[in-house]
Amino acid sequence: MIQILLAEDDFDFGSILKQYLELHDYKVTWVKNGKEALSILVDSNFDICVFDVMMPKMDGFTLAEKVIEIKPEIPFIFLTAKKMKEDKIRGLKLGADDYIVKPFEADILVLRLQNILKRTHKLQPGKTETISIGNYSFEPLNHQLKFGTESQRLTEKETILIHYLWEHKNSMIKRENLLNDVWGNDDFFSGRSMDVFISRLRKYFKQDHDITIESVRGVGLTFKIK
Amino acid sequence: MIQILLAEDDFDFGSILKQYLELHDYKVTWVKNGKEALSILVDSNFDICVFDVMMPKMDGFTLAEKVIEIKPEIPFIFLTAKKMKEDKIRGLKLGADDYIVKPFEADILVLRLQNILKRTHKLQPGKTETISIGNYSFEPLNHQLKFGTESQRLTEKETILIHYLWEHKNSMIKRENLLNDVWGNDDFFSGRSMDVFISRLRKYFKQDHDITIESVRGVGLTFKIK
DNA sequence: ACCGTTAACCCTTCATTAACGTTAATATTC
DNA sequence: GAATATTAACGTTAATGAAGGGTTAACGGT
Numbered sequence: 001m002i003q004i005l006l007a008e009d010d011f012d013f014g015s016i017l018k019q020y021l022e023l024h025d026y027k028v029t030w031v032k033n034g035k036e037a038l039s040i041l042v043d044s045n046f047d048i049c050v051f052d053v054m055m056p057k058m059d060g061f062t063l064a065e066k067v068i069e070i071k072p073e074i075p076f077i078f079l080t081a082k083k084m085k086e087d088k089i090r091g092l093k094l095g096a097d098d099y100i101v102k103p104f105e106a107d108i109l110v111l112r113l114q115n116i117l118k119r120t121h122k123l124q125p126g127k128t129e130t131i132s133i134g135n136y137s138f139e140p141l142n143h144q145l146k147f148g149t150e151s152q153r154l155t156e157k158e159t160i161l162i163h164y165l166w167e168h169k170n171s172m173i174k175r176e177n178l179l180n181d182v183w184g185n186d187d188f189f190s191g192r193s194m195d196v197f198i199s200r201l202r203k204y205f206k207q208d209h210d211i212t213i214e215s216v217r218g219v220g221l222t223f224k225i226k
Numbered sequence: 227m228i229q230i231l232l233a234e235d236d237f238d239f240g241s242i243l244k245q246y247l248e249l250h251d252y253k254v255t256w257v258k259n260g261k262e263a264l265s266i267l268v269d270s271n272f273d274i275c276v277f278d279v280m281m282p283k284m285d286g287f288t289l290a291e292k293v294i295e296i297k298p299e300i301p302f303i304f305l306t307a308k309k310m311k312e313d314k315i316r317g318l319k320l321g322a323d324d325y326i327v328k329p330f331e332a333d334i335l336v337l338r339l340q341n342i343l344k345r346t347h348k349l350q351p352g353k354t355e356t357i358s359i360g361n362y363s364f365e366p367l368n369h370q371l372k373f374g375t376e377s378q379r380l381t382e383k384e385t386i387l388i389h390y391l392w393e394h395k396n397s398m399i400k401r402e403n404l405l406n407d408v409w410g411n412d413d414f415f416s417g418r419s420m421d422v423f424i425s426r427l428r429k430y431f432k433q434d435h436d437i438t439i440e441s442v443r444g445v446g447l448t449f450k451i452k
Numbered sequence: 453a454c455c456g457t458t459a460a461c462c463c464t465t466c467a468t469t470a471a472c473g474t475t476a477a478t479a480t481t482c
Numbered sequence: 483g484a485a486t487a488t489t490a491a492c493g494t495t496a497a498t499g500a501a502g503g504g505t506t507a508a509c510g511g512t
Contacts, residue, residue, distance in 0.1 A: 155442070193468055197467090217477080217492070218476095383456070421505085422456085422457080422506090
């Protein structure tokens, strides 16, 4: 499991962030200032750090400096306030692996975390780089579906759909659920649109007969992989 | 290891710069004013100096004058604010090896550092001067892209962009990331500007069919090298 | 003059919608 | 209750339309 060191002095913000990250299957250690961060970091094994820039005693930059001395390979993300001057924010990008301006959507933070972890070749929960589906290999991040030497480029929606099917493989997927989860609603037209996609996916996967998308009339479908 | 003396009074900017340079395997000594710079410089062995022009107590130029007295052979780069005009002239008269206008892309500073160090025969052995891309050879320091006997001169931005693509070759590069990393923002116009550059790069690389820039609509692109 | 940006125009892509075919469930007729 | 007509659900392919991206040229700052 990916371990995150979160340094954030604001209690409310910190606790919310911690919860949110934990919902995404990260192990979060939350400290309230730089000193604590440093002491805990020495003999532990974090995969990535998230630092608030403005903290009492030791700010995020100083903290990051010292962190680099101790663990030079560890990537970090800064959380920075909105009002900061443009050039400073731009400058931030120089050293940090990423930065995020507060207030921000928690989703964005998770996305960037995943980006960085991908870059540093660490596996992340749920979103493995390459997924084996029968004799195919599915690379959601590259939007590719490979069979031997052949490589099928996938659109965004195809990628999302295949990933969804993979997550629910070999079990009944209710039409209604799939539509709501992938299309956002389950009206008639989305349903027809989905049928078109399913039809296309069957083509993509037809070279491996152990992979089938079987539909159950009036209920949904099953993505079967033997 | 190459040692850099960095004189920069702004705390945030300085710390970021230090981090970034260290990430590129330079040893950075960061001082906050000219006096400190001078005293530390006397009996140490820096390969190059980077001075902010505007500093309290002693500005970058005055500092450079004194540095020349002590260590006449040491090269230096000035960091100067956007609006200054006279400064450039004065700096160049003094014999600055280069100057850079703030704010700037970090890549540029590193490229120029390498340029100067190469001139003074102190280029880091580890740093690649010439990068093979398919049948092309890419020389970021010379801003050249060579194919056999043909040689294509590159602009600064082209160079940075190719370098960026090279670093992220064969994997999905999100439009948003590329724009933020190379252009500094990801608004509509930067996007179009990028498209223009990508279009030009495709031309540059079209003689080797194993090199392609494939785009995935709505997501980004992949710099593929077989 | 150079180089990055913006504009303008065009072409391609992709999700959607439509159209038609097929299959299965239900209703109707006998 | 068997045969058949009807309707609903899904399969498949093609048409549609909006948006994204490709490309070239004009523009404007330095």
